[in-house]
Amino acid sequence: MAQYARGSAVAVIRLRNPPVNALSLAVLQTLEDGLKKADADPSVKAVMICGENGKFSAGADIRGFSSPKRLGGALGPIVSLIESSEKPVVAAIEGVALGGGLEVALGCHYRIAHVKARMGLPEVTIGLLPGAEGTQRLPRLIGVPAALDMITTGKHIPATEALKLGLVDEIVEENTIEAAIRLANKVIGQPLGPRRLSLKPVPKVPNMEAFLDEALVKVKRQARGCLAPELCFQAVRAATQSPFAEGVRRERELFQVLLSSGQAQALQYAFFAERAVRRWATPSGASWSSAAPQPVRRAAVIGLGTMGQGIVTSLVKANIPLVALEQDLENLNKGRKAVMLLLQREAMKMEGGAQILDFHNPAHLQFTVDFDLLRDVDLVIEAVFENMALKKEIFHKLSKICKPGALLCTNTSALNIDEIASATNRPQQVIGTHFFSPAHVMRLLEIIYGRHTSPTAIATAMQLAKALKKVGVVVGNCFGFVGNRMMFPYVQQAVFLLEEGSRPEAVDQVLEDFGFKIGPFRMSDLAGLDVGWRSRKDQGLTGPSLPAGTPARQRHGQRYSPLPDLLCEQGRFGQKTARGWYLYEKAGGRTATPDPWLHNFLSQYRDTHGIQTRFIDQEEILERCLFSLINEGFAILAEGIASGPEHLDVIYINGYGWPEHRGGPMFYASTVGLPRVLAKLQKYSEAHPDVPGLRPSAFLKKLVAVGNPPLKEWMSYLSQQSSKL
Numbered sequence: 001m002a003q004y005a006r007g008s009a010v011a012v013i014r015l016r017n018p019p020v021n022a023l024s025l026a027v028l029q030t031l032e033d034g035l036k037k038a039d040a041d042p043s044v045k046a047v048m049i050c051g052e053n054g055k056f057s058a059g060a061d062i063r064g065f066s067s068p069k070r071l072g073g074a075l076g077p078i079v080s081l082i083e084s085s086e087k088p089v090v091a092a093i094e095g096v097a098l099g100g101g102l103e104v105a106l107g108c109h110y111r112i113a114h115v116k117a118r119m120g121l122p123e124v125t126i127g128l129l130p131g132a133e134g135t136q137r138l139p140r141l142i143g144v145p146a147a148l149d150m151i152t153t154g155k156h157i158p159a160t161e162a163l164k165l166g167l168v169d170e171i172v173e174e175n176t177i178e179a180a181i182r183l184a185n186k187v188i189g190q191p192l193g194p195r196r197l198s199l200k201p202v203p204k205v206p207n208m209e210a211f212l213d214e215a216l217v218k219v220k221r222q223a224r225g226c227l228a229p230e231l232c233f234q235a236v237r238a239a240t241q242s243p244f245a246e247g248v249r250r251e252r253e254l255f256q257v258l259l260s261s262g263q264a265q266a267l268q269y270a271f272f273a274e275r276a277v278r279r280w281a282t283p284s285g286a287s288w289s290s291a292a293p294q295p296v297r298r299a300a301v302i303g304l305g306t307m308g309q310g311i312v313t314s315l316v317k318a319n320i321p322l323v324a325l326e327q328d329l330e331n332l333n334k335g336r337k338a339v340m341l342l343l344q345r346e347a348m349k350m351e352g353g354a355q356i357l358d359f360h361n362p363a364h365l366q367f368t369v370d371f372d373l374l375r376d377v378d379l380v381i382e383a384v385f386e387n388m389a390l391k392k393e394i395f396h397k398l399s400k401i402c403k404p405g406a407l408l409c410t411n412t413s414a415l416n417i418d419e420i421a422s423a424t425n426r427p428q429q430v431i432g433t434h435f436f437s438p439a440h441v442m443r444l445l446e447i448i449y450g451r452h453t454s455p456t457a458i459a460t461a462m463q464l465a466k467a468l469k470k471v472g473v474v475v476g477n478c479f480g481f482v483g484n485r486m487m488f489p490y491v492q493q494a495v496f497l498l499e500e501g502s503r504p505e506a507v508d509q510v511l512e513d514f515g516f517k518i519g520p521f522r523m524s525d526l527a528g529l530d531v532g533w534r535s536r537k538d539q540g541l542t543g544p545s546l547p548a549g550t551p552a553r554q555r556h557g558q559r560y561s562p563l564p565d566l567l568c569e570q571g572r573f574g575q576k577t578a579r580g581w582y583l584y585e586k587a588g589g590r591t592a593t594p595d596p597w598l599h600n601f602l603s604q605y606r607d608t609h610g611i612q613t614r615f616i617d618q619e620e621i622l623e624r625c626l627f628s629l630i631n632e633g634f635a636i637l638a639e640g641i642a643s644g645p646e647h648l649d650v651i652y653i654n655g656y657g658w659p660e661h662r663g664g665p666m667f668y669a670s671t672v673g674l675p676r677v678l679a680k681l682q683k684y685s686e687a688h689p690d691v692p693g694l695r696p697s698a699f700l701k702k703l704v705a706v707g708n709p710p711l712k713e714w715m716s717y718l719s720q721q722s723s724k725l
């Protein structure tokens, strides 16, 4: 709701809809009523609009878009009503003014912001465009290049930058409301024409058309199949080509296109999913609502390889003092150098970064080879390489050295948390924290609880994720946890497709066209083929421990492809060796070129194993890779490893480059329709009976049998007993 109050000559309209003053229909109605009341009251000479609880508004109520026409069409006319007021209207921006919230402020004649406020038009990130005339007013106020940047990226800008751009008239450090009322009193009687943005021309840019053409190329490149950025662009272009009213009509048309698109629904689902996973729960009844985190005043990171370096950088950026430990001086010095370089780069990206990231101060960041310095840290993150014996040795040591309350985290992508915890005297304080590389960039933190992990430990790890500005997702303990476990069948299918006749570049292309940032083979080259090779050797799937006489393409009665092993035996580890599934310009090079050697190698391989090369179309590539991944997702849900499909989707969007505008794999399955996913899996499974990953999961079958219910109801079809945890 909005609240109307009249003090002296200035009427105050306060937007009120906790927690972020989202503009629901009810809020808009009271805003309109307030404006009309102020207009009709002769003693009111000016109006000030602000938000309750130190936040202006986070924009239209996203949940309200399910009744499209009403909320979608209601805000624009109100913004016009504000602008056409004969009494000056001042926006007092505190906290956030985002989306429709900023559009309301743009309708005001003056904008005054608190120095800590943030502004933006983030509609593009939820698959929309600023549909309350924002695409027409913003370019008139701050010019086309800056407006285009804000609208097509959705970025939030701080008040100081807003002032520089001319988005706000003034910023204040103290009481914004009082300052806005002072300003409102001051401008009473001044002409409003020049303050009405709809009447202003769009500032000219030399060579506007050439500028826009170039900008469009960039927008399209970055959009990777997402519709909203390009439609945002078109709306801004309309502002440069047409009068205000016509531009608004175009904006409305484009808004409707986006509103009814599946992409907007997927992106809005992803928005709420990211928030839903904060409310974690485990099958044993522990949950976010009853568990409290422990404070982390000082942390430690063990191992300064690539992962450790990124984790240290993340902690420093979050202002958590820490000790970074390596096994010997040589590795310590190497690690220290790399960390310093990363931190310097990060500091350069931040305004005042060098002061904020006080990484030269040993009280904040201390490098050591001495385990004794870990005595009084509150939390340790072990990030040595994936070797169970080594990890257990370290955890055994930690449980002797660290203070009783310290949380012991292991950064692992697949290893058994319970086994690691068994090396300590405090398994309740052992937890998996699976970071994604580069750890200071990637948003995902998979948090894995073991059989004995306490609710406090989970809450503390979630709190850590928040402090590091990451998305923490709590999952159960199984090989590969959620993310990698779903990835295994996907990568396996990709390799099987090569055996049957495809090429790495063809498979990658299909998945990149689908929207993945990077296809499975480019990804494998980037990560290094040797990583998986080592793990397969440890599992006895290849290498010297493989029993003599094992068939080349079978393990434990199931289909197995030795292709990745054969590549590794040739020293083809990917980018690091300039050769993998592709060819690179040099060791460490990034430009992948299809490799005739590999094509030849694949043909010979097929000949050796009597495989008839066949043409595999895009549909089969996509379905076999994605549906096997999704199928594993259903198995994970049925086992209680994750508490809902949103968890899997948030993991895939934030850790595996899944295209957000497709809402994550489980949401995507719901849009494809579960009966279709099931039918296709059945078809492929019949063709490949020795591939368990294609055999439809019982849970998927059950959901189809009960009539393909909507995603939010899936979990209600799981009986409690089916959870293994």
Ligand code: 3H9
Pocket: 019, 020, 022, 058, 059, 060, 061, 062, 063, 071, 072, 073, 074, 075, 076, 096, 098, 099, 100, 101, 103, 122, 123, 126, 128, 129, 130, 131, 132, 134, 272, 275, 276
């Ligand atoms: C729009 O404006 C369209 C117009 O151009 C045109 C219309 C015609 N609606 O994120 P948090 C909820 S489109 C409904 O945890 P933070 C959120 O779900 C809108 N609910 O806090 C959460 O609920 P819960 C364009 C919303 O401090 C709670 O508020 N605007 C909305 O980390 C707290 O949120 C945007 O896209 C909303 N608009 O971050 C802005 N916003 O507690 C979207 C939030 O039940 N919002 N909620 O989980 C954000 O970016 C962040 O929420 C914000 C706060 C930065 C505001």
